[in-house]
Amino acid sequence: MPPFIELRELEYSYPLDGGGQVAALRGIDLTIERGEFIALVGPNGSGKSTLVRHLNGLLLPTKGQVRVEGLLTSNPRNLWAIRQRVGMVFQNPDNQIVASTVEEDVAFGPENAALPPDEIRRRVDEALATVGLVEYRTHPPQMLSGGQRQLLAIAGVLATRPACIVFDEPASMLDPANRRQVLDTIRQLNSEGLTIVLITQAMEEATAARRVLVMHEGRVAMDGPPVQVFEHDAQLRDWGLDLPTAVEIAHHLRERGWQLPQGLLTVEQLARALC
Amino acid sequence: MLIHVENLSHTYIPGTPLARVALHGVSLKVGPSERVGVVGRTGSGKSTLVQHIAGLLMPTEGRVLIDGVPVHERTTVARAARQRVGLAFQYPEDQIFEQTVFREVAFGPRNLGLNKTEIAERVRWALGMVRLDPAMESRSPFTLSGGEMRRAALASILAMRPEALILDEPTAGLDPRGRRGLLARVRTWQVETGAILILVSHNLDELARIVERVIVLDRGLVVADGPVRQVLSNGALLSAAGLDVPQSVTLLRALHDAGWDVRTDRLLPEEAFEEIVRVDAGHATALRALQSVEAR
Numbered sequence: 001m002p003p004f005i006e007l008r009e010l011e012y013s014y015p016l017d018g019g020g021q022v023a024a025l026r027g028i029d030l031t032i033e034r035g036e037f038i039a040l041v042g043p044n045g046s047g048k049s050t051l052v053r054h055l056n057g058l059l060l061p062t063k064g065q066v067r068v069e070g071l072l073t074s075n076p077r078n079l080w081a082i083r084q085r086v087g088m089v090f091q092n093p094d095n096q097i098v099a100s101t102v103e104e105d106v107a108f109g110p111e112n113a114a115l116p117p118d119e120i121r122r123r124v125d126e127a128l129a130t131v132g133l134v135e136y137r138t139h140p141p142q143m144l145s146g147g148q149r150q151l152l153a154i155a156g157v158l159a160t161r162p163a164c165i166v167f168d169e170p171a172s173m174l175d176p177a178n179r180r181q182v183l184d185t186i187r188q189l190n191s192e193g194l195t196i197v198l199i200t201q202a203m204e205e206a207t208a209a210r211r212v213l214v215m216h217e218g219r220v221a222m223d224g225p226p227v228q229v230f231e232h233d234a235q236l237r238d239w240g241l242d243l244p245t246a247v248e249i250a251h252h253l254r255e256r257g258w259q260l261p262q263g264l265l266t267v268e269q270l271a272r273a274l275c
Numbered sequence: 276m277l278i279h280v281e282n283l284s285h286t287y288i289p290g291t292p293l294a295r296v297a298l299h300g301v302s303l304k305v306g307p308s309e310r311v312g313v314v315g316r317t318g319s320g321k322s323t324l325v326q327h328i329a330g331l332l333m334p335t336e337g338r339v340l341i342d343g344v345p346v347h348e349r350t351t352v353a354r355a356a357r358q359r360v361g362l363a364f365q366y367p368e369d370q371i372f373e374q375t376v377f378r379e380v381a382f383g384p385r386n387l388g389l390n391k392t393e394i395a396e397r398v399r400w401a402l403g404m405v406r407l408d409p410a411m412e413s414r415s416p417f418t419l420s421g422g423e424m425r426r427a428a429l430a431s432i433l434a435m436r437p438e439a440l441i442l443d444e445p446t447a448g449l450d451p452r453g454r455r456g457l458l459a460r461v462r463t464w465q466v467e468t469g470a471i472l473i474l475v476s477h478n479l480d481e482l483a484r485i486v487e488r489v490i491v492l493d494r495g496l497v498v499a500d501g502p503v504r505q506v507l508s509n510g511a512l513l514s515a516a517g518l519d520v521p522q523s524v525t526l527l528r529a530l531h532d533a534g535w536d537v538r539t540d541r542l543l544p545e546e547a548f549e550e551i552v553r554v555d556a557g558h559a560t561a562l563r564a565l566q567s568v569e570a571r
């Protein structure tokens with residue numbers, strides 16, 4: 001069986017208005033297996049959004065290849081099948097909400113796939129139950145809060161039954177409670193076998209993933225479990241990234257000669273290590 | 276400038292089954308040079324409140340006064356008062372509409388009746404404040420990245436040189452360095468000009484670094500209004516309002532509960548670190564004193 005998603009020597013340049021181009025991705029080799037939970041971090045302009053837009057053929061490589069279950073994204077005949085496997089949730093949910101009631105919005109994907117009505121019904125109900133919006137079924141989306149609209153966007157993608165969902169900063173506009181709800185939903189989906197790629201600027205969120213990719217200037221500059229990646233604190237800071245609070249404090253304490261165990265990612269873990 | 280919110284209530288689509296009360300008799304004052312944070316869960320009324328201060332909504336009850344002028348009235352003085360307040364929206368694409376970045380940022384100054392030289396000077400200055408490359412002036416704002424679009428939207432507000440600057444989640448989508456740099460420059464400008472800065476944000480770190488006073492809204496009511504350290508270290512208050520406690524406070528509280536003599540109102544990682552070192556040093560001194568007493 002081919003790897004789930006495979007990027008080979010991927011390069012991408014954006015065309016500029018007045019001619020010329022800007023290199024956004026400069027040679028990326030990456031394999032994503034089924035069931036992974038990947039956090040993608042990096043400064044603005046490092047190529048995070050450009051990279052994920054290649055995973056379902058929203059962008060096509062200038063050079064190199066992207067395959068999803070062996071299917072090349074550059075072949076237009078594959079796009080339908082690829083997009084059924086890889087769904088996307090964007091930062092601003094209003095950009096992907098299309099219908100005038102919550103359930104119609106969730107039904108949009110399955111309807112386009114020409115599924116029978118009872119199957120559409122089943123998928124809509126399941127998706128709404130997963131994100132906890134069943135009671136708002138008949139509401140117009142604009143009456144939902146920002147967090148609820150983001151959950152609706154997730155439900156709309158879920159109803160198409162993808163194998164992977166890519167989240168492009170899904171929680172950066174949300175309040176803490178909604179953010180937690182969205183992240184808990186993401187974690188739950190992953191535990192049910194869905195592959196997750198999560199772009200985030202909040203390093204605390206990245207600690208939830210099993211694999212962290214750090215992008216810098218169009219390349220994947222680091223790739224590993226969170227504990228390992230956050231050990232490179234000086235490098236990360238140099239690239240303008242934050243560290244999780246616990247990692248930062250533990251780092252300063254170690255510099256002053258404190259003996260602390262490795263692998264402290266949360267303030268709860270740090271508190272236990274200190275006490 | 277003095278902003279006076281008087282018993283302000285707002286109901287969206289009143290008289291229908293979908294009517295929703297967003298603000299419930301809110302009263303507060305913000306004076307010159309103040310830097311104020313507004314926090315609260317989604318739907319708590321934050322965005323409604325700041326849109327009222329900018330004179331963009333009609334109050335259901337109550338009013339907002341800018342130096343004594345009710346801002347929602349259809350008078351020349353009210354219009355002049357509204358022009359002194361700049362609001363950058365939560366979603367930058369909600370306010371961007373021009374064909375080029377230059378025209379977008381120049382729109383406000385042009386409406387103020389400035390001449391060409393002054394307009395160009397203000398556009399340069401505002402783009403510099405948000406660190407947008409002057410080469411982008413001729414690009415369509417809709418071709419910019421999310422972070423760049425946000426900077427352009429903010430520049431268009433700054434170019435008005437408002438006496439009260441309101442930023443509604445100004446840094447969502449910006450990376451940590453971009454975020455810190457932008458807010459530091461806005462803060463410097465604010466200190467120099469004595470403008471009011473109102474920051475609506477879920478980012479507690481950001482608030483701890485920038486504002487001095489925090490207002491907590493919950494279900495359309497002001498449930499707290501006080502110094503930033505005091506409000507953001509009050510776990511009970513924050514969780515009742517559906518908000519998080521800063522990570523540093525969580526850490527210090529856990530240490531405090533374990534018997535450490537730490538202050539729990541240190542909001543930033545570097546402050547928490549210093550506090551841990553301070554208490555540990557005190558601890559070590561006390562231990563040494565105790566050992567020397569025992570030795571004798």
